[in-house]
Amino acid sequence: MTQPRPVVFACRCVHVWVGDREVVKGVDLVVAPGEIHAIMGPNGSGKSSFANALMGHPAYTLEGQVELNGEDVSGLSPDEKARAGMFLAFQYPVAIPGVSVASFLRAALTAVRGREIPVREFRRELHARMEELEMDPAFAGRHLNDGFSGGEKKRLEILQLLMLRPRFALLDETDSGLDIDALKVVAAGINAAAREDVGMVLVTHYQRLLDHVQPHVVHVLVEGRIVRSGKPELARELEARGYDWLSRENGRA
Amino acid sequence: MSAEPVLVMPGLEVERISDARGEPAALRAMRRQAREVLAEMVLPDRARHLWRYTDPRLFVPHRESVGAVPTEVRADWVVNGSHSATALIAGGAVRELELADVARRAGVTVTDLHGADVEETLGSAVPPSHGFVEALNTAVWQGGVLVRVPAGVRLAAPIELQIVAGGSGSVATPRVLVLAGESSSFEIVENHLCGTLESSHVLGISELLVGPSAHVRHGLVQRWHGGVIGHLTVRARLARGAKAQLSLASFGGAVVKVDAGALLEGEGAEVETCGVAMGGNRQHLDHHTEHLHSAPRTRSHLDFKVALTQAAHSTYTGLIRIAESAGASEAYQENRNLLLSADARAETIPELEILTDDVRCSHGATVAPLDAEQLFYLLSRGLPPGQAQRLIVYGFLDQTLRRLPQTTRERIEALIAERLHSED
Numbered sequence A: 001m002t003q004p005r006p007v008v009f010a011c012r013c014v015h016v017w018v019g020d021r022e023v024v025k026g027v028d029l030v031v032a033p034g035e036i037h038a039i040m041g042p043n044g045s046g047k048s049s050f051a052n053a054l055m056g057h058p059a060y061t062l063e064g065q066v067e068l069n070g071e072d073v074s075g076l077s078p079d080e081k082a083r084a085g086m087f088l089a090f091q092y093p094v095a096i097p098g099v100s101v102a103s104f105l106r107a108a109l110t111a112v113r114g115r116e117i118p119v120r121e122f123r124r125e126l127h128a129r130m131e132e133l134e135m136d137p138a139f140a141g142r143h144l145n146d147g148f149s150g151g152e153k154k155r156l157e158i159l160q161l162l163m164l165r166p167r168f169a170l171l172d173e174t175d176s177g178l179d180i181d182a183l184k185v186v187a188a189g190i191n192a193a194a195r196e197d198v199g200m201v202l203v204t205h206y207q208r209l210l211d212h213v214q215p216h217v218v219h220v221l222v223e224g225r226i227v228r229s230g231k232p233e234l235a236r237e238l239e240a241r242g243y244d245w246l247s248r249e250n251g252r253a
Numbered sequence B: 001m002s003a004e005p006v007l008v009m010p011g012l013e014v015e016r017i018s019d020a021r022g023e024p025a026a027l028r029a030m031r032r033q034a035r036e037v038l039a040e041m042v043l044p045d046r047a048r049h050l051w052r053y054t055d056p057r058l059f060v061p062h063r064e065s066v067g068a069v070p071t072e073v074r075a076d077w078v079v080n081g082s083h084s085a086t087a088l089i090a091g092g093a094v095r096e097l098e099l100a101d102v103a104r105r106a107g108v109t110v111t112d113l114h115g116a117d118v119e120e121t122l123g124s125a126v127p128p129s130h131g132f133v134e135a136l137n138t139a140v141w142q143g144g145v146l147v148r149v150p151a152g153v154r155l156a157a158p159i160e161l162q163i164v165a166g167g168s169g170s171v172a173t174p175r176v177l178v179l180a181g182e183s184s185s186f187e188i189v190e191n192h193l194c195g196t197l198e199s200s201h202v203l204g205i206s207e208l209l210v211g212p213s214a215h216v217r218h219g220l221v222q223r224w225h226g227g228v229i230g231h232l233t234v235r236a237r238l239a240r241g242a243k244a245q246l247s248l249a250s251f252g253g254a255v256v257k258v259d260a261g262a263l264l265e266g267e268g269a270e271v272e273t274c275g276v277a278m279g280g281n282r283q284h285l286d287h288h289t290e291h292l293h294s295a296p297r298t299r300s301h302l303d304f305k306v307a308l309t310q311a312a313h314s315t316y317t318g319l320i321r322i323a324e325s326a327g328a329s330e331a332y333q334e335n336r337n338l339l340l341s342a343d344a345r346a347e348t349i350p351e352l353e354i355l356t357d358d359v360r361c362s363h364g365a366t367v368a369p370l371d372a373e374q375l376f377y378l379l380s381r382g383l384p385p386g387q388a389q390r391l392i393v394y395g396f397l398d399q400t401l402r403r404l405p406q407t408t409r410e411r412i413e414a415l416i417a418e419r420l421h422s423e424d
């Protein structure tokens, strides 16, 4: 008997609605362990809707099959998905005033690992990860995304990625708003999180992230559909030519 | 509106209290006078803002007696930690008084108010004319303390008062008077606790007279049992250069009305009021604050946060009055309400009476449900919904508590945590 190809994440025929408007129109995606997939596409093509709906955001209605490590997770709530090993880095992380980064992260870590993490162990780990991301230790005492600059927010998303160690991570434009140095630090963080048993989907507009994080596949999402999937060179081609030619080749517009 | 008086206190009753406590003539006269004032009072017009949302009749007790409370001092009435002084008021009397050596040597006194010589001071921040509850308290109050901190004395540890509500059907009428001498600096916390799940009343008054350049941090931490109908009035009078921090924390009770404020009478006086309230079940919370600026270069800051679950109802009215004589003053007021259930309700009404152009004054008010994006963010990190909600509420309230002295802050945080967990 042949072993089935191991899969971290698979979705089939995913449709997403915002109210009664369909914004994702039948997407299939299979991510094997160790794979990094990039999703590119014009503004408003449904990339964030897809990512948020997969995580279970209440503003979206999702139809289709979603599997994590071979288990059907379509019926799980967002927190259950997170505890099952799924992670979403937000395009626009929300501020939560009054809640410190450290207390939040400790609660999240406890929830995801299913056991209380001793304070000292937690601190050691937190400071080690913050150092890797060249973050000022004072950040641990600041309130979640409250008054953070755009780049600081993105760094905090990656800090969470490194701390929570998901099996499957969706990163929604984590490279946007980063300066050149920050981009390198964040890319290093992403590479560190992309272990051999981990699957990742990067939503991005720019080749510059893909210079640092090597994707296995690049997908192009246009108007809620994956219109093309290909090798990393596809990203370069998109950068040179834009998206219009793809829409035309697909016999639309 | 009927023209009947609120409540006629028999003259005999008032005299009986003075007799029983052996009160000085001035106190006796004050009670008599308050009784006269009360006899002339009718219930407030409910169209007036202060009583628009809460029925004043609820605070008119059926009888004036101080009800039965257990005679033994219960463990949870006793305050822990280090203190400059502690006092316990229960059953209409001061039951325990303790003064730390450092405070005694510095000349601090904490005494039973019934025997005190307070002719010039008692009632000077909250006179009987303030309202019917205040007139009633002034006529019949029982169980009070006078705290006197001499000029120049700075206390590192807080003064803490435990004020225990009575048993079923009882009416507690506590009274606190704090005299802060020039340039003194200290913290005083009133813990209002107990009462019953059945109905009992608390009608309390606290007055703070803050001398020139003194700095007083006053805390009012209320965690009554669910049956208490309570009305607490707090006023601070601030002399030249004085500073006061008034913190309110309301958790318990069935119907609770708090009227807290400051009279900024001396040039350069400053007040900061920080409040948090949490309501659940069918609790009715009514908070009113007043910052009255009458001297130049005075400043006031108010930050009041309310979180409600189930069918709780909160109203907040915040008055800022800046008199013509209070040029170059500043006032800021912010009230935020977080509704955690569809049945919870909150009103917020800022009232600004600005009689001079030479001021900076601003205010903000919001009433909003739990933010869906914040909740989703926490859920997406694995926090179960209950915990995620608790964290948001905790953060919401904690921003205000940050400004309080550490021990008071920690105590209030513990009450918030207790309350949040009881909602599960």
Ligand SMILES: Nc1ncnc2c1ncn2[C@@H]1O[C@H](COP(=O)(O)OP(=O)(O)OP(=O)(O)O)[C@@H](O)[C@H]1O
Pocket: A018, A023, A041, A042, A043, A044, A045, A046, A047, A048, A049, A050, A059, A091
């Ligand atoms: N919560 C929402 N409420 C209303 N409309 C939404 C919501 N989320 C997405 N949409 C709409 O759905 C469409 C797809 O938006 P989405 O954010 O998924 O695009 P995107 O591909 O991530 O774009 P960008 O590259 O600009 O981030 C847009 O027209 C957007 O306005």
Ligand SMILES: [Mg+2]
Pocket: A047, A048, A049, A091, A172, A173
């Ligand atoms: Mg997007």
